[in-house]
Amino acid sequence: MQIHNLSKTPSILNTFMSELRDKTVQKDSMRFRRNIERIGEIIAFELSKSLQFESHRIETPLGASETVLHHSDIVLCSILRAGVPLHNGLLNYFDAAENAFISAYRQHKHDPESFEIVVEYLACPSLEGKTLILADPMLATGQSMVATFEALKPFGTPKAIHLVSVIGAQPGIDYVTKAFDADVQLWIATVDDELNDKGYIIPGLGDAGDLAFGNKLQQ
Numbered sequence: 001m002q003i004h005n006l007s008k009t010p011s012i013l014n015t016f017m018s019e020l021r022d023k024t025v026q027k028d029s030m031r032f033r034r035n036i037e038r039i040g041e042i043i044a045f046e047l048s049k050s051l052q053f054e055s056h057r058i059e060t061p062l063g064a065s066e067t068v069l070h071h072s073d074i075v076l077c078s079i080l081r082a083g084v085p086l087h088n089g090l091l092n093y094f095d096a097a098e099n100a101f102i103s104a105y106r107q108h109k110h111d112p113e114s115f116e117i118v119v120e121y122l123a124c125p126s127l128e129g130k131t132l133i134l135a136d137p138m139l140a141t142g143q144s145m146v147a148t149f150e151a152l153k154p155f156g157t158p159k160a161i162h163l164v165s166v167i168g169a170q171p172g173i174d175y176v177t178k179a180f181d182a183d184v185q186l187w188i189a190t191v192d193d194e195l196n197d198k199g200y201i202i203p204g205l206g207d208a209g210d211l212a213f214g215n216k217l218q219q
């Protein structure tokens with residue numbers, strides 16, 4: 001897997017990231033969602049440089065302009081529920097994309113430290129020969145990303161796969177690297193070193209779904 005860690009080059013992205021992490025600023029859920037969306041927009045721009053482009057001739061009112069435009073074969077798939085603001089940010093730029101949504105949540109059966117990923121809702125167009133962008137803001141253990149990809153397999157074989165995330169933990173990135181082919185690309189805003197015993201990214205930002213949409217009752 002090819003990893004593009006955008007934090008390696010300091011940019012305005014750091015401002016949005018620090019607001020997501022800051023335990024006071026992140027309480028403003030509208031700002032929290034918008035910052036994830038803004039990071040989605042930045043990643044969309046960076047990722048777009050790796051797409052296939054072809055020549056187009058555009059007629060202006062006064063003449064003709066030659067330019068290159070990317071193929072519109074993108075399927076944007078996000079993992080509910082924290083994936084929604086990231087999806088919106090990517091879709092702001094890839095506005096012609098087809099869209100897929102999948103639910104994945106951690107089900108704690110016996111104790112708070114062990115869980116399995118449950119995939120339930122899935123709405124997806126054909127992926128055959130398309131460019132799949134699979135987005136989830138948090139890549140912690142990596143199990144949601146891998147379980148989601150397994151669930152998408154009956155929908156066809158994409159010609160290219162891009163994973164998009166905001167914060168990853170190194171153990172989760174190692175897990176995902178083993179599960180995906182070498183030509184899959186991961187676009188990630190930053191990477192933290194570790195997970196705690198509940199599978200949360202340290203220092204991370206806390207629970208992205210709850211910060212974006214409010215607390216939920218545990219199932």
Ligand SMILES: O=P(O)(O)OC[C@H]1O[C@H](OP(=O)(O)OP(=O)(O)O)[C@H](O)[C@@H]1O
Pocket residue numbers: 079080081082083104105106117136137138139140141142143144145172199207208209210
């Ligand atoms: O890499 P993993 O260990 O699988 O963890 C990451 C997952 O955890 C979060 O979702 P969560 O299950 O909290 O659901 P939510 O989006 O509904 O809050 C996050 O959005 C990822 O989907």
Ligand SMILES: O=c1cc[nH]c(=O)[nH]1
Pocket residue numbers: 082138140199200201202204205206207208209
């Ligand atoms: O740190 C984490 C890990 C999983 N899900 C989150 O929202 N945060």
Ligand SMILES: [Mg+2]
Pocket residue numbers: 079080081082104105144
């Ligand atoms: Mg989830």
